[in-house]
Amino acid sequence: xxxxxxxxxxxxxxxxxxxxxxxxxxxxxxxxxxxxxxxxxxxxxxxxxxxxxxxxxxxxxxxxxxxxxxxxxxxxxxxxxxxxxxxxxxxxxxxxxxxxxxxxxxxxxxxxxxxxxxxxxxxxxxxxxxxxxxxxxxxxxxxxxxxxxxxxxxxxxxxxxxxxxxxxxxx
Numbered sequence: 001x002x003x004x005x006x007x008x009x010x011x012x013x014x015x016x017x018x019x020x021x022x023x024x025x026x027x028x029x030x031x032x033x034x035x036x037x038x039x040x041x042x043x044x045x046x047x048x049x050x051x052x053x054x055x056x057x058x059x060x061x062x063x064x065x066x067x068x069x070x071x072x073x074x075x076x077x078x079x080x081x082x083x084x085x086x087x088x089x090x091x092x093x094x095x096x097x098x099x100x101x102x103x104x105x106x107x108x109x110x111x112x113x114x115x116x117x118x119x120x121x122x123x124x125x126x127x128x129x130x131x132x133x134x135x136x137x138x139x140x141x142x143x144x145x146x147x148x149x150x151x152x153x154x155x156x157x158x159x160x161x162x163x164x165x166x167x168x169x170x171x
Contacts, residue, residue, distance in 0.1 A: 003031045007076050009053040009069050028092045035092035
């Protein structure tokens, strides 16, 4: 599903610092809904291009602020695309939270075990003999939770009405 997406940067002119600069704010818009955040930087309002959402000129401050804003724009766009690919549903708050590092990703214990097992399998041939033994024991140990879930599922299959606990652990 295609959605409208934009990022703008603007100045919060009501809050003027002692040195005359004002905070730069960001606004993410997805399908008409907005989410605002602080860019954690300040800019001289006399050198601000309102239409372009960046500073004018080649001063050190202008170059530094513009570089930060460009990095933010790229990062926000990347997060938007990842959420769109993963969930196929994007909101401005989801993108903002992902950008700010507040995104909640649920990982089940079984999924973490599975990923760890895959990583150990990849490097197992490249490591020393001592670690190979430990790695083998780890892989065998991670099989126990899987076996436990399957045993519970078999014992209580009538109560589960055809649903699988095993499948639900990997979502």
